[in-house]
Amino acid sequence: MDLSIISRTGGPVLFWRGPDYDRLDLTGPVVANWVNKGVGLFGDYGLGPDFTLFVPMPAGLHWRELVAILSVLLADGRVVLGAGSQEDQADGAAASADTPTALDGDFHALVPLGHENDERLAAAEEVFVYNPPALALSTPVDEDFIDVNSAIRAYPDVTPRRLQATGTLLVGDEEIAWADPADDSGSGILVANSTPQPQEWATFLDHLLRGGESVLANGMDDARVADLASSLGEVRGRLGSWTK
Template identity: 80%
Template sequence: MDLSIISRTGGPVLFWRGPDYDRLDLTGPVAANWVNKGVGLFGDYDLGPDFTLFVPMPAGLHWRELVAILSVLLADGRVVLGSATSESGVEDTAAPEGEFHAFVPLGHEGDERLAPAEEVFVYNPPALALSTPVDEDFIDVNSAIRAYPDFTPRRLKSTGTLIVGDQEIQWTESPADSGAGILVANSTPLPDEWATFLGHFLRGGETLLANGMDEVRIANLASSLGEVRGRLGTWTK
C-alpha cells in the first residue's frame, strides 16, 4: 500500500469533525499531499528505519495525527501509538525506549513522558489553524509542515512498523474490499481495527473521524454521507 490510489481519488476521502463544529473535508489528492509534506518535515529529522514517532493521542485521533502516522509508516519509520480503552479513550502508554520523537496536540507538550524526546512536534487542533503558539523548545507543526512540497522524491511503500500500546500491528493485512463504504470513528481506532482502517483509507475509502461529537449526531452525519461500512473505536452505549 502507498499513496498511488488516494492521490487519484476524486471527492472527499476524509471527513474530520472536531469540537465546537470544527470541520474539514480532504479529497484523496489533498490528503496525499499532506502526507508527502509530512515526509518532508520528518525527513529533516532522519526519517527512516531508526526514526520512532510517539503519538500518545490524549484527545483522540486528529486528522493531523493521521497524516503524521502515515508519513512515518510509508517512509519506513516506526510509530508508537497510545492504545484506546473503554474507560478513558486512551491509556497512559509509556514512551518508547531509546531515541524517539513525539507528536502531540497543543496543551499536552508538557507531558512528562515526552521529556526524553529528541524533538516534540506540537499541532494546533483547530482544523485550519496556520500556526501553533509554542516556544522555541517545540516544533510548530501547523506552520512548519506547510513549507514542504506536495510531492516527495522518496519511494513510499508500506514498510514501517506500527505499535499500538505494546502490540505490533500487521497494518498492511487488511481486507481486499476495504475501500467500500464509509468507516466511522467516534474515538481512536482500537488495536485490531488499524489494519482495516489504514487499508480502507489508502484504497480511497471514505472515513469519518469525529472528536467530541455525540453518538446521535455522528450517526446522523455518517448516514447522510452514504452507506456505513463499519464503526471504529469505543462508542457510548
C-alpha cells in the same frame, strides 16, 4: 500499499469533525499532499528505519495525527500509538503512568497544543506540537517545541522518496500487521468517534489508502456522528469506543 490510489481518488475521503462544530473535508489528493509534506518535515529529523514517532493521542485521533502516522509508516519509520480506548484517553493520570515500553531508545513525539509538557515526552528528541482547530496556520509554542501547523506548510506536495508500506506500527507494545491488505476494503464509510481500537487500525489504514471514505469525529456525541455518517452514504463499520 502507498499513495498511488488515494492520490487519484476524486471527492472527499476523509471527513474531520472536531469540537465546537470544527470541520474539514479532505479529498484523496489533498490527503496525499499532506502526507508528502509530512515526509518532508520528518525527513529533516532522520525519518527512516531508525526513526520512532510517539503519538499518545490524548484526545482521540485528529486528522493531523493521521497524516503524520501515514508519513512515517510509508517512509519506513516506526510509529508507537498510545492506548486506543476512549476510557484511557479520558484518564490522563493513568495514561501518563502507562508509557509504552516500545519507547525504549530514541524517539520523537507528536501531541496537540496543551500536551507538550506531558511527562511521557521528557526523553523525546523533538516534540512536534499541532494546533487542533482544523485550519489553524500556526501553533503558539516556544522554541523548545516544533510548531507543526506552520512548519509542515513549507514542504512540497510531492516527495522524491519511494513511499510504500514498510514502516512498523505499534499500539502500546502490540505490533499491528497494518500493511496486509484487507479482503473487504474500499466500499462503504468507516466512522470513528474516537481513536480506533488496536485491532481496527489495519482495516482503517487499508480502507483509507484505497480511497475509501472515513469520518473522524472528535468531541461529537454519538447521535450526531451517526447522523452525519448516514447522510454521506452506506456505513460499513464503526471504529473506536461507542456508547452502548
